[in-house]
Structures are given as structure tokens and as C-alpha cells.
Amino acid sequence: MARNIGILFTLCIAVAQCYAQDPQTLIKDPTVIAAFDAIKRNEPRMLSEQARICEIAAPPFHEEQRGLELKKLFEELRLENVHIDKAGNVIGTRSGSSPHPNVVLAAHLDTVFPEGTNVKVTREGNIMKGPGIGDDCRGLVTMLGVIRALQEANVKTPGSLTFVADVGEEGLGDLRGMKQLFNESMRGQIDQFISIDGLGLGITDVGVGSYRYKVTFKGPGGHSYGAFGMANPIQAMGRAIAKIDAFQVPSNPKTTFNVGRVGGGTSVNAIPFEAWMEVDMRSADVNSLNAVNDKFKAALNEAVQEENQRWNNKGPVSVSAEMVGLRPAGNTPPDSHIVTTALEVSKALGVNSHVGEGSTDSNVPMNLHIPAITIGGGGSGTGAHSLGETYDCTDSWKGTQRALLLVVSLAR
Ligand SMILES: [Zn+2]
Secondary structure (H helix, E strand, O other), X not given: OHHHHHHHHHHHHHHHHHXXXXXXXXXXXXXXXXXXXXXXXXXXXXXXXXXXXXXXXXXXXXXXXXXXXXXXXXXXXXXXXXXXXXXXXXXXXXOOOOOOOEEEEEEEOOOOOOOOOOOOOEEEOOEEEOOOOOOOHHHHHHHXXXXXXXXXXXXXXXXXXXXXXXXXXXXXXXOHHHHHHHHHHOOOOOOEEEEEOOOOOOEEEEEOEEEEEEEEEEOOOEEOOXXXXXXXXXXXXXXXXXXXHOOOOOOOOOEEEEEEEEEEOOOOOEEOOEEEEEEEEEEOOHHHHHHHHHHHHHHHHHHHHHHHHHOOOOOOOEEEEEEEEEEOOEEOOOOOHHHHHXXXXXXXXXXXXXXXXXXXXXXXXXXXXXXXXXXXXXXXXXXXOOOOOXXXXXXXXXXXXXXXXXXXXXXX
8 A cells, every 4th residue: 555655656746747847837837927027027128138239249259258248147147157168158057956957048149240340239119220139149138038037036947057158150150169068068968958049939950061161273383375284273173063063962851062162373374273162061961961072072083083184194283172161960850858848838828830940059969969959039030140130029028938938848
């Protein structure tokens, strides 16, 4: 009998935990209700914060100043162990009853805009305008709004939450913040990862990976008439481009290639000594990406061989390919806990979220098979990565409420 009571008791705990995980139930929790109220109440202040953070320039590889501001805000919001890691990621913890599961919520500090860009933000009604106002100042502010509401409403979580304002998400930043976070700073300590990037209320569970190269063809070069008869780096590159252009790639998983820039040569009457091109290849599938990458490398070697044979190895041409970008590919299965929970959270809030693919900070954990998604920060906008970027803050608080309910649902 005692044993039966024990089993019954264990069952009850299991059932209670089951219910506790359900966002539809959690949304009725008094502390979650209080946090939701706080989010709505705080939103005007958070939008001013969004403009203020956006006006602290964070060009590629120079996120320091904005990072220091986030560190200050993390400290003011009473996160624990607030620090900046080797790459420049700002990290702060909100402990639960136990260190695990440890759910990380992140947004990126960097923008695509070079140093010297006018980062002034203007606002007319619900429309805010300024470079980076949505991507990813909204993500940073949605994250700050979550922390503020959790603190004000004293929401308790069984697991722990870690907040990260990270560096190097854009372009040649090459996800260096995430590579540092997952490979060193928090290696083995992250159970679930959510990046807030982009606007709206979508969910990204597929990480499109990319390989980028700068390829250089070299030869001795010479006079176009006097030295005629030697291999030509630009013509070798032409052969390579023709081969690349003929690649057959799958449409599902979508796999792409592009020769984006070319250059070289010195004069119309000189056989060039150098030619270069920049190439980008992408796929959501690691194997497809590697397959097109293999074809690309073979094409370079074949092109050089053919060019050298054509000219009987006179003034031979050589090629080298320098990798200038590697965003790993990956995906989080649609039936995984993190994706189904994100969909349930949206449903509990009456939001119809669609699931799609993207190239974001989540690529790194997805590639490591750590459950990860990227979510929009709420609101809407236009012109990401352009000087005329806008953010429409109509109902933007919904993004913060959804992010909060998601981390609270996962941290147990
Ligand atoms: Zn972004």
C-alpha cells in the first residue's frame, strides 16, 4: 500500500510537471500574468531604449561601445555573473532552482553599417527610422523587456536562464560570437538556445549555411603581343566560372551558388598576372553544401589544368581559394521540444506563427545538434540592412510576451 501511495505520489508529480510545461496553463500563472502586464506597461520605455541603443554605433567588429551599454543594463536589471567574454559577447544569468535546463536567450549587437554611418533615430507615430532599428535593436530590446518583466513580476523558473548580447552575427562577422559562446565561453552548458532576430512573430528552425571564398589565379603575365602564348589567369578564371555556372544543384534542399565579384588585370594589352573572384554557396543541408563545395574546388583545379594544357604549360597559372566566410548549416527537427513549445506558446497567445528557414546565430547550435530556434522580436518593419530601415512598433509588446512565455516554458 505504502508503495502504491509512493507510485501515486510520483505520478502526481509527473502529471503536475506535465501541466506546468504547458504554455496554455503557464499563461494563467499569477506571476506570468504579472509579467505580461509589466511588458505592456514598460513598452513605451522599452521603445525609447530601442532608439537609444540604436544610436550607439556597432559597426562590424566594433560592437564594444554598445556591448558596454548592454553590460550596464544587465547589471541594473540584477542579472548575475554579468561579464564580457573573449569575443565581446555580453553574458548574464538569472538562476532558477537548478542550473539545468539552461535556456539561452540571445540577440546580436552588431550591424552591417560601417563606422561613420549616421545612426540617428527618428520617430513619427508608430514608425521609428534608423539603421539597425529593427535588426537587431528590436531583438536586444525584446530580450531586455523579458528580463525586466521577469524581475518585476518575480517569476520563478525551475531551470536557469542566460541572456547574451552577442557579436559578429552579420556578414564577415561570420557568427564569431556564437562560435566563441558554444565552443568556449559556455561550452557544454547550453541546453536550449533562442535567438531574437528579425521582426514579426515567425519561428526559424532551419539554418541555411554558407561557404564564401576569395579565389585568386596567378601567372607570370606579360605583353599581350610580345609574350603571347602563355597561360592567362583571367582566361583560366573564365573557364572556372563557366564550370561553376553549369553546376546542377538540388532545389530541395535549396542549394545555391554565386560568383558575386570579379577583378584583375592591369591593361588591355597585358597578359594579367592576377585575377580574383568572390564566390558564395548556400544550403540548409550540410551534405548538399559540402557537395557543391567539392564541385567548386574540382572546377578550380580543372580550369587551371585546362588553361595550362592549352598553352603547353608556358607561363603556367596557379589558383588558391581563401575561405572568407563559413556559416555552418543545420536544423532543429520540427517535432523537437523547442519547436513544438514555440508553436504552442504562439497558439496560447492567439498568434499564428509560421516556421521557416534563415541564416542566423542559431546556425551554430543547430550544426552542433543543440536545440535552437530564432524568433522575431515583434512589430514589423522594412529595409533591413539599408540606411532607410524602419520599425513599426504597433503591438510590439506581443513579441516580448511571446519570448517570455517561451523561455519560461522551456526552463523546466
Ligand atoms: Zn540580424
